[in-house]
Amino acid sequence: MVLVNLPQLFVDSILTGSVLALGAIGLTLVYRVMKFPNFVHAEFLTFGAYSAYAVNQYLGLGLFAGSISSFVASGMLAVISYRSVFSKLENVSSSGTTTKLTSMLIASIGLGFIFRHSIQEIWGANVLYFNIEAPAIYEYFTARFTSFDLIIILSSILLVLLLHVFLTYTNLGKSIRATSDNPNLSLISGIDTDRVIYTVWFLSGGTEGFAGFLRGVDTRLSPWLGWNVLLIAFAVVILGGIGSFYGAIIAAYIIGFVENIGVVALINLDLPTSYRPAIAFSILILMLIFRPQGLFSTASDRKGG
Amino acid sequence: MINFILDALIYAGVFGILAISLNIEAGFTRLMNYGKVAFFGVGAYTSALLALSGYNFLVTLVAAIFMSALAGFLISLPTLRLREDYFAIVTVSAGEILRLFFISEAWLTNGTRGLPGIPRPLADIIPTENYLLFYTPVVFVFLFACYLIATQIVNSPFGRVLKSIREDEVASKSLGKDIFKFKTKSLIIGSSMAGIAGHLFSYHLRFISPDMFFPVLTFTIWTMMIIGGIANIKGSILGALIVQTFERGMSIVKDYVNLPIDPLNFRIIVIGFILILFMMYRPEGIIPEEKTKSISTRLEENGTAEDK
Amino acid sequence: MEQLKINNIRKSFGGIVALDGVDFSVKRKSITGLVGPNGSGKTTLFNSITGFIPVDEGSIKFNDIDITNLSPDKIANHGIIRSFQIPKPFSKMTVLENVLLSARDQLGENILPLLFRKKEVIKQETENHERAKEILELLDLSHLTNEYSAGLSGGQKKLLELARILMADPDIILLDEPIAGVNPTLANKIFEKIIDMRDKYDKTFLIVEHNIDIVRDYCEYIGVMNRGKIIADGDPSKVFEDEKVLNIYLGLED
Numbered sequence: 001m002v003l004v005n006l007p008q009l010f011v012d013s014i015l016t017g018s019v020l021a022l023g024a025i026g027l028t029l030v031y032r033v034m035k036f037p038n039f040v041h042a043e044f045l046t047f048g049a050y051s052a053y054a055v056n057q058y059l060g061l062g063l064f065a066g067s068i069s070s071f072v073a074s075g076m077l078a079v080i081s082y083r084s085v086f087s088k089l090e091n092v093s094s095s096g097t098t099t100k101l102t103s104m105l106i107a108s109i110g111l112g113f114i115f116r117h118s119i120q121e122i123w124g125a126n127v128l129y130f131n132i133e134a135p136a137i138y139e140y141f142t143a144r145f146t147s148f149d150l151i152i153i154l155s156s157i158l159l160v161l162l163l164h165v166f167l168t169y170t171n172l173g174k175s176i177r178a179t180s181d182n183p184n185l186s187l188i189s190g191i192d193t194d195r196v197i198y199t200v201w202f203l204s205g206g207t208e209g210f211a212g213f214l215r216g217v218d219t220r221l222s223p224w225l226g227w228n229v230l231l232i233a234f235a236v237v238i239l240g241g242i243g244s245f246y247g248a249i250i251a252a253y254i255i256g257f258v259e260n261i262g263v264v265a266l267i268n269l270d271l272p273t274s275y276r277p278a279i280a281f282s283i284l285i286l287m288l289i290f291r292p293q294g295l296f297s298t299a300s301d302r303k304g305g
Numbered sequence: 306m307i308n309f310i311l312d313a314l315i316y317a318g319v320f321g322i323l324a325i326s327l328n329i330e331a332g333f334t335r336l337m338n339y340g341k342v343a344f345f346g347v348g349a350y351t352s353a354l355l356a357l358s359g360y361n362f363l364v365t366l367v368a369a370i371f372m373s374a375l376a377g378f379l380i381s382l383p384t385l386r387l388r389e390d391y392f393a394i395v396t397v398s399a400g401e402i403l404r405l406f407f408i409s410e411a412w413l414t415n416g417t418r419g420l421p422g423i424p425r426p427l428a429d430i431i432p433t434e435n436y437l438l439f440y441t442p443v444v445f446v447f448l449f450a451c452y453l454i455a456t457q458i459v460n461s462p463f464g465r466v467l468k469s470i471r472e473d474e475v476a477s478k479s480l481g482k483d484i485f486k487f488k489t490k491s492l493i494i495g496s497s498m499a500g501i502a503g504h505l506f507s508y509h510l511r512f513i514s515p516d517m518f519f520p521v522l523t524f525t526i527w528t529m530m531i532i533g534g535i536a537n538i539k540g541s542i543l544g545a546l547i548v549q550t551f552e553r554g555m556s557i558v559k560d561y562v563n564l565p566i567d568p569l570n571f572r573i574i575v576i577g578f579i580l581i582l583f584m585m586y587r588p589e590g591i592i593p594e595e596k597t598k599s600i601s602t603r604l605e606e607n608g609t610a611e612d613k
Numbered sequence: 614m615e616q617l618k619i620n621n622i623r624k625s626f627g628g629i630v631a632l633d634g635v636d637f638s639v640k641r642k643s644i645t646g647l648v649g650p651n652g653s654g655k656t657t658l659f660n661s662i663t664g665f666i667p668v669d670e671g672s673i674k675f676n677d678i679d680i681t682n683l684s685p686d687k688i689a690n691h692g693i694i695r696s697f698q699i700p701k702p703f704s705k706m707t708v709l710e711n712v713l714l715s716a717r718d719q720l721g722e723n724i725l726p727l728l729f730r731k732k733e734v735i736k737q738e739t740e741n742h743e744r745a746k747e748i749l750e751l752l753d754l755s756h757l758t759n760e761y762s763a764g765l766s767g768g769q770k771k772l773l774e775l776a777r778i779l780m781a782d783p784d785i786i787l788l789d790e791p792i793a794g795v796n797p798t799l800a801n802k803i804f805e806k807i808i809d810m811r812d813k814y815d816k817t818f819l820i821v822e823h824n825i826d827i828v829r830d831y832c833e834y835i836g837v838m839n840r841g842k843i844i845a846d847g848d849p850s851k852v853f854e855d856e857k858v859l860n861i862y863l864g865l866e867d
Contacts, residue, residue: 037390085581092585098535101389102337103584106531109524110580117570117577231401234394272409281398288391289383462721462738465714469703476701479663480715480781481689482722490724594705600738601713601745605759 004264007143015149017256018156019218022211023229024236024248025163026078026204032180032243033200034090036101037234040081040108041208042226043115048074048209049216049225050119056130063132063217067155070213071206077115078205079198085111087197112227120223128221152214159210160249163203167245176200180243232259232277235284241294251295255280309553311437315509317549318444319502322451324529324541326498329455331527332536332594333464334491335471337389340380340396341526343403344373344496346518348503350407353420353513362426362508369504370497376403377496381489397520407515419514423507444505448542451498455538458494460599467491468536521573528576531583534590543592551575616641616785616817617662617693622671624657631657632668633841639785639834644811644818646828646849649838650861655821658838659789662819663695664688675785690717692784698793700770704763708754711762711773712745713738715780741780748779751813752806768799775806785817786810792824800824804831825862829853837861 027041051073052066059065089104098106135146167173172195179186179196187193212226236255240247262279266272287294323345330336348369355365384395407414414420431439458464466487469477474484507513525548533544555568564571583590596602617639624632631654639645649655660666662673664685673681680688689695703711719741720726721734749755752772757765762773771791778786791807792800804827810816822828828835829849836846837858845855852858 035390037394085585088585092588098584098588099335099389103588105337105390105393106527107581107584109527110577110584113521113524113573113577113580117573121566121570121574231394231398234398238391238394272411274409275405278402278405281402284398285383285395288387288395292387292391457727458724461727462713462719462734463724463727465706465710466722468706469714472703472705473701475665475685476697476703477714478685479689479695479697480777481686481694481717483686487722494724597706597710599710600735601709601742604739604742605709 003268005142007141009260009264011143011145011149013257013260014153014253015145015218015256016259017253018153019211019214020229020233020236020256021160021249021252022156022207022214023233024240024252025160025245026207026211027230027233028237028240028243028248029176029180029200029245030204031237033197034086034104036104036108038086038108039105039230040111040115041204041233042230043112043119044074044078044205044208045212045215045226045229046119046223047077047115047226048206048212049221050123051209052213052216053123053128053130053221056132063130063151066130067210067213070209072209074209074212075202075206078201078208081111081205082198082201116223116227123221123223125223130217130221132217148217152218155210156214159207163207163245166203172196172199228277231284232280235280235287237294238284238287238292239294241296244294244296247294247296255283258283308437311441313549313553314441315437315444315505317546318441318448319506319509320526320529320549321448321542321545322498322502322505323526324533324545325451325455325538326495326502327526327530328536328538328541329458329467329498330491330495332530332541333459333471334467334488335389336385336488336492336495337393338396338492338495339393339520339523339527340398340400340403341495341499342518342520342522343380343396343400344376344499345503345506345522346400346403346407346515347376348373348500349507349513349518350414350420350503351500352504353423353507354413356423356508357420366501366504369500371500373500373503374493374497377493378489380496381492385485385488385492397523400518400520400523404515404518407518414515417515419512420507421512423511423513425508425511440509444509447501447505451501452538452542455498456598459536459538459595460597460602462599463487463490465597465599524580525576528580531588531590532579534592534594535588536594537590537592538595540590540592544590548576614641615639616676617819618672618674618677619658619662620672620674622658622661622668622673624661624666624668630841632661635671635838635841635843637836637843637846639817639819641817642811642815643834644807644820644832646832646835647819647821647838648823648825648828648835652840653838654841655838656789657841659695659787659821662688663693663787689781692782693787694778694781694783694785695787696774696778696789696791698789700767700774702762702765702770702773704761706762707759708749708762708765708773708776709742709745709758712748712776712780713741715777716741716744717781745776745780748776751779751809752776768795771795771799771803772806775803775810779810779814783816785819788818788820788822790821790823792822792827800827807831825853 023045030038048070052070055061055066055069085107086104089107135148137144137146167177175191175196176199179191179193215225215229236248236251239255240251259276259279263273263276266275323341327338327341330338351369351372352365355368380399384392387395408416425436466482470484470487478484529544529548530541532547534540552572555572559568615638619635619637622632622635635658647655657666661668664683667682672679675691675693680691720730720737726734749758752775754772754776757769765773792803807818811818832849835849835852836843837852839861845852845858
């Protein structure tokens with residue numbers, strides 16, 4: 001039939017999915033709480049990667065330190081973004097010309113310009129690589145992968161588990177889920193929504209930062225790192241259902257598989273592989289047209305469409 | 306030096322047309338088109354490809370308008386019923402898919418290498434050193450034409466319906482207006498104009514490639530529209546002029562002053578700040594929405610004159 | 614002659630039955646009222662007729678044409694124009710523009726005529742302009758002709774709703790609680806205008822209303838709804854003596 005290396009396909013898909021999952025979790029939570037697609041999340045990814053790079057380059061520290069710094073740095077960047085821009089826009093009433101959604105969306109694009117080009121200013125527009133030893137290479141059946149790939153997959157799963165535990169078993173986590181499901185009710189029930197919102201932004205930013213770091217390890221660093229992932233992350237968010245933590249994870253792996261299968265299909269059909277991102281975009285567009293609430297919707301999502 | 310200014314004016318003209326086209330869609334109909342760059346690209350590539358095949362300036366113009374209008378129509382079919390944020394995400398993605406198309410279909414578009422050598426109209430008659438002196442007015446004629454068309458549309462009964470859709474779709478529907486049809490037409494008009502801009506652009510640069518059509522361009526056009534004024538056609542031209550002046554100003558400054566910051570980055574960072582500040586403090590833009598100058602307005606004005 | 618015929622309309626939202634087999638009709642040139650307690654389904658029925666809520670079963674016929682589940686704009690173009698309980702003026706347009714918009718079959722709303730039949734467009738617009746001014750005169754809004762509708766008072770916005778409806782030249786006018794939240798003087802004024810419109814322009818009215826006195830004074834025929842059904846209909850004075858109706862309003866029914 002067709003040229004395909006199934007075990008390799010499997011590994012590649014899990015790898016793609018792992019990074020996408022982290023990229024989408026933060027995006028979907030903030031989208032649900034703030035009710036707009038936040039384009040500056042691209043820069044949370046990028047900044048995470050570059051923070052880890054800085055730690056690696058200037059402090060000579062290894063990947064572990066890099067991973068922590070990516071999470072913290074982007075988490076803080078996210079909180080600063082909310083504090084200085086988005087919280088202010090929440091209170092600006094919808095003027096006749098622009099809706100609140102539009103003004104926040106455009107502000108997020110403006111903020112993205114500022115962050116992206118500041119990063120470019122500091123580190124240059126050229127591609128950078130982490131200064132680390134070459135990874136060990138493994139071969140299992142016909143699949144080839146590196147120790148980095150393993151680390152990426154495992155650390156993604158670990159972070160997802162940590163977040164799951166946080167959201168399910170801690171009070172703050174439960175408050176976050178409650179606010180996400182029903183903001184007005186939770187306000188009345190005495191949940192400190194400010195604390196919830198700041199935590200959501202911090203965790204989202206942090207998760208994105210970590211995702212960016214992983215992506216940088218897997219590929220390379222550039223000021224456009226986040227942007228290149230962002231639209232695909234939106235595809236994951238929409239597929240999984242806006243605001244759904246578990247939906248985002250499952251959708252990420254689905255798209256991971258579909259993308260990699262798609263690449264195999266492109267190769268076999270003699271089509272250019274530069275179309276790869278178009279695979280996720282097409283899923284995104286189809287979902288928005290036929291099932292905008294995503295695979296795992298709740299009743300309120302369906303009405304909000 | 307003079308060519309530098311003329312080049313800037315040409316850019317201002319081309320982007321002025323784009324800003325006007327976006328204003329019709331977003332400013333008057335509330336269609337949040339974040340994929341504007343796609344229609345610009347379709348116009349540019351259509352003109353370039355046909356020009357390279359030997360067709361003249363006017364034929365390629367018609368083709369560019371047709372292809373961008375077609376692109377606008379095709380995009381509108383599945384997407385216009387989506388709510389605002391979904392429409393935004395879809396239009397950005399559609400723009401990216403188109404850019405990937407330009408990169409990937411190298412047999413047609415020459416992929417990332419781009420299309421060089423686009424012939425200038427009347428290049429054999431007009432000497433090279435004076436060419437921009439000729440082309441700048443050409444661009445401005447088109448800008449003026451688009452300005453006239455846009456103003457006519459906006460002040461017409463058709464424009465009135467667009468505004469009603471912007472204010473309150475439900476009320477507009479209840480009065481018998483087919484919202485979907487009007488939105489589609491608005492998008493097609495906007496896309497056609499973007500096609501004109503693309504056409505003028507490719508002949509000016511004489512070379513186009515896919516990396517001229519990143520989403521950043523769409524957002525730059527949004528900046529121009531927002532600065533100049535939402536729902537104000539004159540304002541769109543003003544916005545384009547302001548942004549272009551700023552960008553050129555920055556590159557001049559770079560030559561004379563040793564800035565600590567690379568002006569290319571500084572430019573975009575400033576635009577980022579401008580967008581945020583406008584959204585916070587003046588979302589309607591510098592010049593507020595124009596008062597309608599429709600037939601009825603004129604009748605009213607004449608009526609009051611008669612009363613006196 | 615029955616202009617609007619509603620037959621066995623059923624509508625549920627999830628598990629909740631909003632319309633449980635509604636049969637009702639509206640006679641031509643009548644002023645018909647639709648009353649009932651909150652939650653009786655009046656609003657749902659109203660929105661079903663005007664195309665904003667699709668029904669699960671049943672039919673709605675207008676002048677013997679089936680208009681069930683058509684989109685709102687198509688229904689409007691059949692000559693059925695509605696108002697909104699909370700008025701929806703187009704804020705960034707003047708009062709005059711609001712009214713001009715409402716005219717149907719405007720040539721100038723299409724692109725090609727704008728380019729190629731300019732004279733006809735101008736002629737039609739001028740005619741519409743005259744008609745608009747007449748209507749604003751009728752509703753005492755002339756002094757506000759060039760004001761942006763955002764700046765109108767609540768009562769003036771309600772009158773603007775009526776002006777828009779008239780301009781749309783409907784066969785039947787559906788009013789959703791036209792005097793809700795309005796002071797008694799203005800309320801009477803609005804209903805006087807309604808009578809004017811009926812007499813001068815031959816319009817049919819279907820009015821959803823809470824205020825029993827107004828309904829008794831101005832409606833020739835009413836239907837009473839409860840729990841998604843019409844439980845009584847006919848002449849207001851007779852209907853309001855009906856035991857079933859009294860029970861609902863006195864809260865005796867369970």
